[in-house]
Amino acid sequence: MQQLKNLKFVILLIVVLLILVIIRISDQSLFKKDVKSAIQAIQNNSNLLSPEQLNQLKGPWVVVNIGNSDLPDSIHVEHSMKIPFENLLDQTNRKILEGVDGKLILYSADVATASKVWVILNQIGFNNAFILNSGGNPEELKYKFQPDKSARLEQDSI
Amino acid sequence: MTFKQINMDARIRYSVLLIGVGIILAFLPFDAAQTFRLKSNELLTKSASEDMYFSVDQLARAVNSEDSTIQIIDVRSAAQFKECNIPSSINIPFDDLQNPLWEATLNQKKVKNILYGNGDQTASYAWTIVTGLGYPNNYMMKGGLNEWFRTVMLSQYSGEKITPTENARFENRLNARKAFTQINSLPDSLKTKFFNAKRLNQSKLDGGCN
Numbered sequence: 069m070q071q072l073k074n075l076k077f078v079i080l081l082i083v084v085l086l087i088l089v090i091i092r093i094s095d096q097s098l099f100k101k102d103v104k105s106a107i108q109a110i111q112n113n114s115n116l117l118s119p120e121q122l123n124q125l126k127g128p129w130v131v132v133n134i135g136n137s138d139l140p141d142s143i144h145v146e147h148s149m150k151i152p153f154e155n156l157l158d159q160t161n162r163k164i165l166e167g168v169d170g171k172l173i174l175y176s177a178d179v180a181t182a183s184k185v186w187v188i189l190n191q192i193g194f195n196n197a198f199i200l201n202s203g204g205n206p207e208e209l210k211y212k213f214q215p216d217k218s219a220r221l222e223q224d225s226i
Numbered sequence: 227m228t229f230k231q232i233n234m235d236a237r238i239r240y241s242v243l244l245i246g247v248g249i250i251l252a253f254l255p256f257d258a259a260q261t262f263r264l265k266s267n268e269l270l271t272k273s274a275s276e277d278m279y280f281s282v283d284q285l286a287r288a289v290n291s292e293d294s295t296i297q298i299i300d301v302r303s304a305a306q307f308k309e310c311n312i313p314s315s316i317n318i319p320f321d322d323l324q325n326p327l328w329e330a331t332l333n334q335k336k337v338k339n340i341l342y343g344n345g346d347q348t349a350s351y352a353w354t355i356v357t358g359l360g361y362p363n364n365y366m367m368k369g370g371l372n373e374w375f376r377t378v379m380l381s382q383y384s385g386e387k388i389t390p391t392e393n394a395r396f397e398n399r400l401n402a403r404k405a406f407t408q409i410n411s412l413p414d415s416l417k418t419k420f421f422n423a424k425r426l427n428q429s430k431l432d433g434g435c436n
Binding site for chain 2: 074075077078079081082085086089098099100101102103104106107110111153154156157178179180181183184185186187188191192206207208209210211213215216217
């Protein structure tokens with residue numbers, strides 16, 4: 069008992085530390101995941117879904133259209149919702165996203181928006197988020213550089 | 227209370243404190259050094275802003291004027307970079323983004339980092355990650371190298387009259403195209419020599435010494 073009394077300041081300090089850690093962990097505006105996990109998923113393309121893969125999905129899923137334009141005609145989905153990019157993490161929208169049962173499939177007319185949103189959601193902890201890649205490989209270089217064989221540097225530039 | 231007892235108490239206190247802190251650290255769900263520093267709403271606001279983009283024409287102007295306030299970063303693979311790249315760009319492949327060797331290049335306040343890939347996807351991923359990690363001054367070239375080819379490399383003017391603005395824009399693209407073709411047509415050894423010579427010329431113009 070006497071020893072416990074002697075330790076009361078130490079125990080108090082640990083409790084305060086524990087409370088601070090709990091407050092930090094439960095802060096929803098902080099990111100909690102390791103960046104490496106996002107990089108790995110991107111490297112493996114395991115965060116992408118094609119329209120064909122979407123049609124073959126067996127479990128529940130919802131398409132979230134981020135942006136102002138509608139889904140393209142080639143994609144026919146029954147379960148879709150529209151959330152503007154800038155309001156994505158508003159309390160109401162966040163609750164909706166957290167309540168999604170199954171896969172959360174992100175779509176935007178421009179691939180940049182869905183890509184940015186995917187990284188943000190992944191790092192918040194949405195492991196069920198995917199990007200709907202509707203227009204082929206957006207990272208394919210469509211042009212071939214033709215070197216100029218006669219190119220010479222001006223003598224005075226070397 | 228004897229000296230021995232006081233010493234013993236202190237040892238027990240420190241031990242309990244260390245064990246307690248150790249347990250808390252062991253149960254922390256993430257490694258703080260590897261997570262985003264920005265708050266989620268802050269990152270979302272930055273991501274949604276159009277200010278994060280550089281147009282192809284803006285980048286062409288920077289290439290032509292050899293703007294020292296920007297640093298162009300190619301996030302494609304080393305093989306793709308070798309095939310062709312925007313003059314004066316640095317290759318930091320997306321897969322290698324977390325390499326500590328690049329931190330000093332990316333995490334600095336002096337110049338703007340302009341990221342580009344072939345399209346917008348990889349550069350967007352890279353932009354969100356480096357911005358989330360708290361590195362300042364990040365931008366991306368909208369449309370990537372595909373847009374560069376479309377706008378700069380294939381630019382032509384077919385009208386009868388040309389306004390001064392159109393003329394300036396066309397000339398800017400033409401000069402950037404020349405620089406791109408000239409640099410990317412060179413063997414690798416000459417590319418290095420060319421950039422060293424450019425740097426030397428710049429230092430002479432600035433009144434510096436060799």
